[in-house]
Amino acid sequence: MKALEEKILKEGQILPGEILRVGSFLNQQIDSEFMFKIGEEIARLYKDENVTKILTIESSGIAIAMAAAFHMHVPVVFAKKGQSHNLTDNNYTSKVHSYTYDRDYAVLVSKEYIKGNERILMVDDFLAKGGALEGLIDLVNQSGATIVGAAVAIEKGYQGGGDALRKRGYRIESLAIIDEMGDNNIKFRPQ
Amino acid sequence: MKALEEKILKEGQILPGEILRVGSFLNQQIDSEFMFKIGEEIARLYKDENVTKILTIESSGIAIAMAAAFHMHVPVVFAKKGQSHNLTDNNYTSKVHSYTYDRDYAVLVSKEYIKGNERILMVDDFLAKGGALEGLIDLVNQSGATIVGAAVAIEKGYQGGGDALRKRGYRIESLAIIDEMGDNNIKFRPQ
Numbered sequence: 001m002k003a004l005e006e007k008i009l010k011e012g013q014i015l016p017g018e019i020l021r022v023g024s025f026l027n028q029q030i031d032s033e034f035m036f037k038i039g040e041e042i043a044r045l046y047k048d049e050n051v052t053k054i055l056t057i058e059s060s061g062i063a064i065a066m067a068a069a070f071h072m073h074v075p076v077v078f079a080k081k082g083q084s085h086n087l088t089d090n091n092y093t094s095k096v097h098s099y100t101y102d103r104d105y106a107v108l109v110s111k112e113y114i115k116g117n118e119r120i121l122m123v124d125d126f127l128a129k130g131g132a133l134e135g136l137i138d139l140v141n142q143s144g145a146t147i148v149g150a151a152v153a154i155e156k157g158y159q160g161g162g163d164a165l166r167k168r169g170y171r172i173e174s175l176a177i178i179d180e181m182g183d184n185n186i187k188f189r190p191q
Numbered sequence: 192m193k194a195l196e197e198k199i200l201k202e203g204q205i206l207p208g209e210i211l212r213v214g215s216f217l218n219q220q221i222d223s224e225f226m227f228k229i230g231e232e233i234a235r236l237y238k239d240e241n242v243t244k245i246l247t248i249e250s251s252g253i254a255i256a257m258a259a260a261f262h263m264h265v266p267v268v269f270a271k272k273g274q275s276h277n278l279t280d281n282n283y284t285s286k287v288h289s290y291t292y293d294r295d296y297a298v299l300v301s302k303e304y305i306k307g308n309e310r311i312l313m314v315d316d317f318l319a320k321g322g323a324l325e326g327l328i329d330l331v332n333q334s335g336a337t338i339v340g341a342a343v344a345i346e347k348g349y350q351g352g353g354d355a356l357r358k359r360g361y362r363i364e365s366l367a368i369i370d371e372m373g374d375n376n377i378k379f380r381p382q
Contacts, residue, residue, distance in 0.1 A: 029304040030267040032260035059250030063267065066257040069223035076221040076254065113220040 001041050001175035004153065005188050007034065008176060018156075018181060019100070026125055026153060027060040032067075038175060039067025042123065042151040045173045046072070049148040051121040053077055055114070055140065057096075057107060057132050061124040064153055068123050077114065079107040079139060092142040096135035099128065107135045116144035127152040127174060130161025137170075149173065156181070157189050192232050192366035195344065196379050198225065199367060209347075209372060210291070217316055217344060218251040223258075229366060230258025233314065233342040236364045237263070240339040242312040244268055246305070246331065248287075248298060248323050252315040255344055259314050268305065270298040270330060283333040287326035290319065298326045307335035318343040318365060321352025328361075340364065347372070348380050 013021040025031035042064075051072055056065035057079045065076045081096075082105060091108040098105060114120065122136045133150055140147050149171030155162045157177040165172050180187035204212040216222035233255075242263055247256035248270045256267045272287075273296060282299040289296060305311065313327045324341055331338050340362030346353045348368040356363050368380035 023301060024303070028269060028271065028301060030257070030260070030269075032257060032267055033264060035257070036261060059253060059269070062250060062253040063257050066221070066223060066226070066254050069221070070227060070261065073224060076223055078219060078221075078250070080219065110214060110219060112215070 001038070003034075004038065004176045007031075008154065008178075009186060012186070014181060014184065014186075020154070020156070020178070020181065020186075022154065027063070030063045032063075035063055035067040036070060038064060038153055039069070040071045041175060042068040042121075042173070043071035045151060046121055046148060049121070050119050051148055052118045053114070053120055054123050055079065055109070055120050055136055056123045057081070057136060060126070061132075064125050065123045068121070068151065072121075077109060079109045079136060081105050081107055092139045094135045094138035094142075097131045099131060107132075107139065109139050111143070114140060114143040114145050118143075118145040119148050120145050121148050122150040124150070124152045125154065127155040127162050127172070128159040130165055133161070133165060133172075151175075154178065192229070194225075195229065195367045198222075199345065199369075200377060203377070205372060205375065205377075211345065211347070211369070211372065211377075213345065218254070221254045223254075226254055226258045227261060229255060229344055230260070231262045232366060233259040233312075233364070234262035236342060237312055237339060240312070241310050242339055243309045244305070244311055245314050246270065246300070246311050246327055247314045248272070248327060251317070252323075255316050256314045259312075259342065263312075268300060270300045270327060272296050272298055283330045285326045285329035285333075288322045290322060298323075298330065300330050302334070305331060305334040305336050309334075309336040310339050311336050312339050313341040315341070315343045316345065318346040318353050318363070319350040321356055324352070324356060324363075342366075345369065 011024045054076045069076045093108040151173045155174035155177045157179045177189035179189045202215045245267045260267045284299040342364045346365035346368045348370045370380045371378035
């Protein structure tokens with residue numbers, strides 16, 4: 001998605017630790033008109049897959065999931081991190097390793113919201129080493145539902161998580177894939 | 192909003208501790224078509240206020256904020272809880288008391304995303320004692336921006352937070368106000 005690459009080049013900031021800060025439009029602050037265009041593109045990519053539900057992870061995945069849901073006319077479910085008072089014990093749970101924070105955290109989703117006959121599209125804002133998607137895949141597999149694939153806004157291709165999942169047969173659609181990132185230098189994978 | 196009251200009566204569950212569980216359509220699982228109708232109603236209520244930005248708080252406020260933003264054509268900013276690696280030190284910060292969890296947590300938003308000349312609409316899914324809105328008000332006041340008001344989906348009127356804010360002059364629009372809640376019994380405030 002050319003418009004996303006241009007937006008990253010224009011508004012993204014590279015912070016120490018290979019962190020790409022896109023808080024001006026993709027998280028913290030959300031350029032909602034642009035986000036709904038991203039959602040439209042995700043809907044286009046998966047239009048033939050009979051998706052019944054979008055699964056994401058709190059909190060930065062929720063906005064892009066809502067944008068895709070608007071165009072796909074399906075519900076969104078978000079996996080919660082850690083424990084919550086408002087959840088019953090009736091959950092699928094998994095563990096995600098955060099490389100950013102170097103710690104594990106639990107993710108959970110109520111069993112009520114993923115049924116075995118569903119066709120699930122996973123959506124997130126970022127894909128780096130793939131930890132969050134691995135957690136979501138685990139949750140969906142526990143439910144017996146079908147994973148049709150994943151859609152993410154920005155993939156850090158050089159961290160390998162997306163390609164590893166593709167090798168295992170998952171359809172992973174990233175609207176911008178960064179293959180190299182250095183000081184004020186971002187190289188996108190041609191798509 | 193009659194449709195929201197009906198949805199609460201149909202799908203809401205009352206859990207011990209006066210917790211209203213609406214995870215089947217408002218958070219955890221989001222009925223996205225219905226949520227965009229909620230957003231449309233928020234846009235209608237504040238259409239004459241020249242809102243420049245919607246401010247919410249992660250994570251359950253993000254979906255309703257996106258739904259309102261779709262109809263209002265403004266960006267969303269969400270305040271983050273606690274500390275984050277991807278944020279710079281350049282933040283407005285405040286403290287919120289969670290009555291659900293009986294603890295304080297920090298909320299913060301980058302100074303870049305709320306400027307003094309903006310007209311801010313605060314949006315959240317729930318309003319009970321008003322702790323989250325108090326935190327957001329404090330953040331906006333630090334920026335010098337104008338608060339046009341707040342829009343929430345469900346207000347627990349009997350907890351008093353909404354009315355206390357109204358008495359202080361804030362415009363608080365709640366699409367459903369629950370004045371009494373007991374075992375399988377929910378009484379809405381006429382609006």
